[in-house]
Amino acid sequence: MPTRRILSVWFPRLGADRLLRRLGDLHGAPFAVLEETGQMQIVSALCPLASAAGLRVGQPARDAHAMCAGLVTRVRNPHAEAAFLNALTRWAGRYSPWVAAQPPDALMLDVTGCTHLFGGEAALIETLTQEAADLGVQAECGLADTPGAAWALARYAGRGVQHDRSGDAIDQEARATRSRAAKRRHWERGGAAPAAQTKGAAPRIAAPGQTRQALAPLPVTALRLDGETAAALARLGLRRIGDLTGQPRGPLARRFGKGLLMRIDQALGAVPEPVSPHAAPPRFATRLSLPDPIGLREDVEAALARLVPRLCEMLREKGQGARAVRLEAYRCDDTATWVQIGLARPADQSERIAPLLAMKLDDLDAGPGIDILRLEATQTEPVHKTRPAGHLDAGRAAQQRAGRDTALEDLIGRIGARVGLDAITRRHPASSHIPEKCSSVQPAAWSQPAASGAWPTPPGPRPLLLWRPELVTAPESPRPPATFRWRGQDHALAGATGPERIAPEWWLDDPEWRSGVRDYWDVVTAGGARLWLFYAHGAALSPGWFCHGQFA
Template structure:
């Protein structure tokens, strides 16, 4: 509850109170009359605003442009940064899951305009960016259901048409006045003549409608991360050409690299924010496999993606932000005696960065050993430059060049109970075995589950008449009716 002069009003309600008919803004005395055992808590608006600001700062991990929207909203400009989190759907899914895990109820939406995203997140039905219902993408982890809606590009008008006028963030008096005229939906308001609406209800009603539909810009006040290294370049005349923008980015990376060098830092993530003359920002983000402050390398990473920036009627300023930095000490450069120590890792890191920009960071990984007897569990994906764990695979155990996960069933014929198969059929093709080696027995990992206490596999390396090599196993002794499976192809 909150005090408003001599009156005490309900500031917020939970789900149970809302189900009993309580609403924010009603007098506390009325609420207590409706619910006898009502539990009241004093509102702390200052603490709420501080908490929202902290949560907004945490959201900077997803995109460089984040703005709090009191009392309970956050704007995130994800254009140019969604690919770092698996696309728009992946970003929404990960963001809502992590916030819900902290005990918050979450509703999120992605749209072309802030107003449309605000409306769909609070009043709209859940849809994917391709028009499909993403209900199966939802996760649970908080006191309320986590929701995510993705409005198809350019479809905000269709998505908002059936929503109530409150979805446009209008004042309660304007909503009530329009409702008295029979105007209850956004489509009803959009169909009215604009001049009478402006004359009777003021320009704010039409401004909110235009902002939601994308007909008018909506400037937002974005957060600036504390102690963030950034450089800015303003242009005498708006620019729009790709080559001109590339030269500007090269100048920004050179200036930022100098600042990083003065602090013995290297960038791990860079955010480029271009301010258009119409007030709409365009942003790009790139991640690096290891810290770097090489101007040439940083500029090259952006050069591959500058085509994604829509200059509109021109870009009047650009800002390059080092969103994530790590210590990077100076080192000895290569001399005439040969390459400097550590030169090869730097070249590898630059190659990984360029591939990540083109293919996506999730597609780059290396296999790291895992202490497990079962082959499909003996490796895991790690970052390309992740430090070595010290584990290695046994040198005396040959393994196939390609492992099938999961193993594929085959029909095999063995002449003796523990002998390798004489022939087998795989994918409608029969192979006659010319040479074989085995068995190599592998037992189940009993500490994982009871089903693996007595599990075992007998592996055989076989070669058919054409010279092709396969890795087969039987998941139980022949006397127990074990089945044959193909687990690998070739030989490492």
């Protein structure tokens, strides 16, 4: 059985490379990607010119601009970077069928039995690196028997050992002791290694069975340790992996915990570390190639009559329902157009998808003629299977499907095809006694109707219209005023019902309720207006009368 071979591909400038592919030539200006940390912006990724200017990842943005006046920056988009990494995962499938993404900036490939197809391991790495460069992405590779060793070689091989400035470093010793320190070969006693020692750094390929020797000159941070553990090991003079592998395991476990030993064993292959391949998302699409170009609506409807049932059959096989469907039309002049529909509920029935597509056919520009029609469910959701039911349950379910449930969903889908699903909303009860918070607005296509009895009965009548409290000019008295002024008009009191006292949510600091406890009154004016007034007793703000809404 061949030895397992793992290839780690690291993209050290993934964020910058992604944006530079889109921005194009910056006329030689250094480029950096900034990340929001809440308190300030820090550098997340750099282009080679910015690194050559002395900038580093993790540096505050203000320091980077001070060091490099011509620096061009963009804010990091983690979601776009994740999508770009997924695209690179699909691209790496040409080198191995076993590819796993390691967010945020790396891939792991099991290339066992694949390297001979590219002329060997070194040729495989050279080909992958060159093709990544052709795509505008810098890639660093490491190949070994274990994922941990490949990860370490990709990031640290050939870079030498990075040291902390601890007290035993040679550049912190007195001048009189430096000659003696050099004779003691200080880099083997915990000091900084000289430049000559980095020339023999580990290669990026560890031969089969030579993992321990390849990892020995690498720093301990190559074991994927946290910063505190790496700093503590450096203070003890254990700076290289070779220094750790020769130490007794018992004292290391007592001082640093089992996590350090697990990382060592993973890198050396004593503890298995599986590589889970990236599962390609299922695609639900079907196409129809036409012998002659078509352009009439009747011809497109006839084609849909064949495409939609085929798509629904594919969805049912996987237990999925379509939430968004796109119809693509490829013209004979090598151009394309498309239309898209959304559904209020996931569906796998032709009679629910086809009418919505028919409503969009007028927006489909056939041009000189359509050669190919392609139908794809771009967004799907699981559809749970129904349980066996008796005659009574089956009849009741059929009535619900034919009446309220399906009809409402189809109506939402039809209206959404014209105005957009996000424009259709419904109100849901919320757990709050505050009038303006007792309900929430949710999209109708992505929410269920409120159950019967879910709406609590308020202690008093509620107005049809609610707005932010508006000041009412009236005497500061808890009793309803005989006359008051609101919205530039004088009103006379004809009747008042109340009060209904509502207290603020004391566990929340709501700026709208800093006026304290409110006494609400249902007020009828002499002009016939029915208003909802309240008297605020005052807390952080002064007391007074306000108008909160109006009844029908």
